[in-house]
Amino acid sequence: MNIRQIQEARELYGIEGWGNGYFGINDQGHVVANPTGEEHISVSLPEVIEEVRKKGLTAPIIIRFPQIIEGQLQRMHSSFKTAISDNAFKGRHMGVFPFKVNQRREFIDAIVESGRKVAYGLEVGSKTEFIAALGYKLQDDALFVCNGFKDAEFIELGFIAKAMGKNVVMVVEGPDELEMIIARTAHYKECPDIGLRVRLYSKGSGKWEKSSGEQSKFGLTTTEVIHSLQILERANLKEKLAMLHFHIGSQITEIKRFKGALKEAARVYAKVIKTGFQPCYLNIGGGVGVDYDGSKTSFESSANYTLQEFANDAVYVLMGVCDNEGVPHPTIVTESGRVIAAYHSVVVTNIREVQGADVNIDADTILDLEHVDPSAHKALNELRYIVNNMTRKNYVEYYHDSIVYQEELFTLFNLGYLQLKDRAVAEELYYRICRKALYFSGFERHPSEEFEGLQKVMVSKYLANFSIFQSIPDSWSINQLFPVMPLSRHDEKPNLKATIVDITCDSDGCLTTFIDRSDTKTVLELHPPSDSPYYIGFFLVGAYQESLANEHNLFGAIHEVEVHTSPDGEWEITKTTEGDLIDELLISRNYDMEKITTAYGDQLDEAVAAGRLTQEVRKQLYDKLIVCTKGYPYLSEE
Numbered sequence: 001m002n003i004r005q006i007q008e009a010r011e012l013y014g015i016e017g018w019g020n021g022y023f024g025i026n027d028q029g030h031v032v033a034n035p036t037g038e039e040h041i042s043v044s045l046p047e048v049i050e051e052v053r054k055k056g057l058t059a060p061i062i063i064r065f066p067q068i069i070e071g072q073l074q075r076m077h078s079s080f081k082t083a084i085s086d087n088a089f090k091g092r093h094m095g096v097f098p099f100k101v102n103q104r105r106e107f108i109d110a111i112v113e114s115g116r117k118v119a120y121g122l123e124v125g126s127k128t129e130f131i132a133a134l135g136y137k138l139q140d141d142a143l144f145v146c147n148g149f150k151d152a153e154f155i156e157l158g159f160i161a162k163a164m165g166k167n168v169v170m171v172v173e174g175p176d177e178l179e180m181i182i183a184r185t186a187h188y189k190e191c192p193d194i195g196l197r198v199r200l201y202s203k204g205s206g207k208w209e210k211s212s213g214e215q216s217k218f219g220l221t222t223t224e225v226i227h228s229l230q231i232l233e234r235a236n237l238k239e240k241l242a243m244l245h246f247h248i249g250s251q252i253t254e255i256k257r258f259k260g261a262l263k264e265a266a267r268v269y270a271k272v273i274k275t276g277f278q279p280c281y282l283n284i285g286g287g288v289g290v291d292y293d294g295s296k297t298s299f300e301s302s303a304n305y306t307l308q309e310f311a312n313d314a315v316y317v318l319m320g321v322c323d324n325e326g327v328p329h330p331t332i333v334t335e336s337g338r339v340i341a342a343y344h345s346v347v348v349t350n351i352r353e354v355q356g357a358d359v360n361i362d363a364d365t366i367l368d369l370e371h372v373d374p375s376a377h378k379a380l381n382e383l384r385y386i387v388n389n390m391t392r393k394n395y396v397e398y399y400h401d402s403i404v405y406q407e408e409l410f411t412l413f414n415l416g417y418l419q420l421k422d423r424a425v426a427e428e429l430y431y432r433i434c435r436k437a438l439y440f441s442g443f444e445r446h447p448s449e450e451f452e453g454l455q456k457v458m459v460s461k462y463l464a465n466f467s468i469f470q471s472i473p474d475s476w477s478i479n480q481l482f483p484v485m486p487l488s489r490h491d492e493k494p495n496l497k498a499t500i501v502d503i504t505c506d507s508d509g510c511l512t513t514f515i516d517r518s519d520t521k522t523v524l525e526l527h528p529p530s531d532s533p534y535y536i537g538f539f540l541v542g543a544y545q546e547s548l549a550n551e552h553n554l555f556g557a558i559h560e561v562e563v564h565t566s567p568d569g570e571w572e573i574t575k576t577t578e579g580d581l582i583d584e585l586l587i588s589r590n591y592d593m594e595k596i597t598t599a600y601g602d603q604l605d606e607a608v609a610a611g612r613l614t615q616e617v618r619k620q621l622y623d624k625l626i627v628c629t630k631g632y633p634y635l636s637e638e
């Protein structure tokens with residue numbers, strides 16, 4: 001046990017900052033989850049992986065902790081409860097979870113289950129999401145909020161939901177949707193509640209800032225709001241206007257942006273009430289940020305406020321405006337998704353190989369690197385000399401000399417004057433010189449730009465057995481940062497600087513930016529490979545990553561397990577779901593597996609007829625092909 005090193009690892013990977021009380025490193029140097037937020041109830045992630053392997057499943061794997069979902073729902077709800085009681089606010093808080101943040105059934109099941117305790121509802125933005133949501137029986141007054149652009153069929157579903165007894169609010173995006181609602185009232189006994197999505201001038205902050213404000217694609221302008229109120233009045237549906245809604249974007253990094261939007265929305269709410277309408281819900285949207293880098297700042301991967309601060313400000317600002325206008329306090333509806341879902345899942349995978357470190361092959365036994373060979377080209381021997389004689393005093397000059405020798409040798413090879421072995425010796429020597437130069441530059445108080453650049457080129461590439469496009473698509477599409485770290489060996493110094501590449505045939509399938517408390521960094525510190533499997537975890541990936549996943553190279557959904565803890569500190573895997581198998585992925589792309597397997601058989605028969613195979617071998621090969629079609633598309637762990 002190396003307690004000092006373990007503490008260094010906690011700081012290096014910033015786990016106490018972004019872990020939010022759910023993740024840490026134990027005294028054995030293993031990453032642990034604390035799904036209930038209690039320190040004494042912990043789950044060692046390497047042990048979970050061991051259990052998963054016993055079940056015959058291999059990496060990559062998602063480990064889900066449904067208790068973290070419950071914990072986040074509770075934290076949201078109790079933050080509002082505290083703020084409401086501290087301020088003697090007269091309204092209540094009701095949460096809805098936006099389906100699009102993670103539509104996997106396993107996840108929504110957990111949301112619904114945990115949500116029953118705090119009357120949590122669901123928000124949908126399409127007919128498909130609505131159809132799925134309608135299958136869930138929530139607590140009686142829990143809300144079903146329907147956002148998004150709607151056609152007549154979507155609107156009709158709202159009426160059916162109402163007839164089923166659901167507390168449904170159809171939030172209209174434009175007056176045409178209102179007309180469609182009015183047209184249906186003649187055919188149904190009860191009309192669902194109606195909401196208006198208001199376009200605010202106030203903007204969000206961070207990556208989604210541009211999608212909010214006056215130019216947003218969503219929400220009614222003030223004229224459209226007035227027009228909508230007139231339409232409702234004319235249709236005798238005044239009492240059906242139940243909700244005003246706004247959403248200024250996801251991952252709001254600065255609390256002051258929320259405050260500005262809340263002030264503006266509260267004013268609109270109060271003015272609408274003053275025109276004789278009685279909406280009781282003010283839906284303040286989602287957008288609560290997740291502190292992915294643990295810095296607690298307004299940096300785009302962070303958020304400079306806590307959930308409690310968000311709830312306090314929401315209650316305080318809304319109350320101030322409502323009291324000032326003399327209108328009743330609303331029920332505050334939140335639609336936060338990211339902050340509820342992000343923490344609950346971890347993608348774990350194994351490292352298949354390390355490229356670029358002196359680890360894969362023993363170059364000294366393959367090549368004669370050390371001995372000066374009088375018959376070798378002069379430049380090769382110069383490189384040998386530099387490797388052996390580089391010091392802290394001369395490393396800059398020697399490094400520059402080596403560049404010249406290396407280029408000279410490269411040209412000689414292209415002109416046909418050197419053998420393949422000479423080229424290998426030159427590559428290997430030059431590589432060692434760079435490593436040594438970097439080592440010496442590490443002693444400088446301010447390393448030069450040249451050596452910082454060299455550091456980026458010289459990193460080891462860790463080949464991780466997963467697809468970035470499937471498991472963390474936002475890191476590819478919008479440069480979203482997620483905490484990444486090994487699951488074990490934290491009692492050992494991670495002395496290699498690495499980037500991560502995935503197994504897709506795409507050069508974009510790599511991670512070259514990592515979280516850092518004071519900035520971002522271009523390398524991740526990892527341990528050198530050993531004989532045991534090396535697992536790394538991608539954390540805080542529970543929001544949006546599964547819903548935006550794509551099957552680049554036909555790598556599909558990965559295996560998943562759910563882990564629960566009991567009050568006595570025990571944990572168990574309560575559910576295992578296999579990932580997409582190869583034939584399922586092909587079928588989803590319209591391949592006919594019967595046609596494919598028949599074609600295999602025909603081609604093997606031809607090989608038998610031509611005398612290239614015996615019947616016995618034909619059968620073995622055919623059976624192997626069939627087993628492969630039912631396999632996991634990721635690399636096996638052998």
Ligand SMILES: Cc1ncc(COP(=O)(O)O)c(C=O)c1O
Nearest residue numbers: 247250251286287335336337338
């Ligand atoms: C209308 C609406 N509500 C809620 C959300 C959820 O936002 P977040 O996941 O940032 O909480 C979104 C996502 O951007 C949204 O568009």
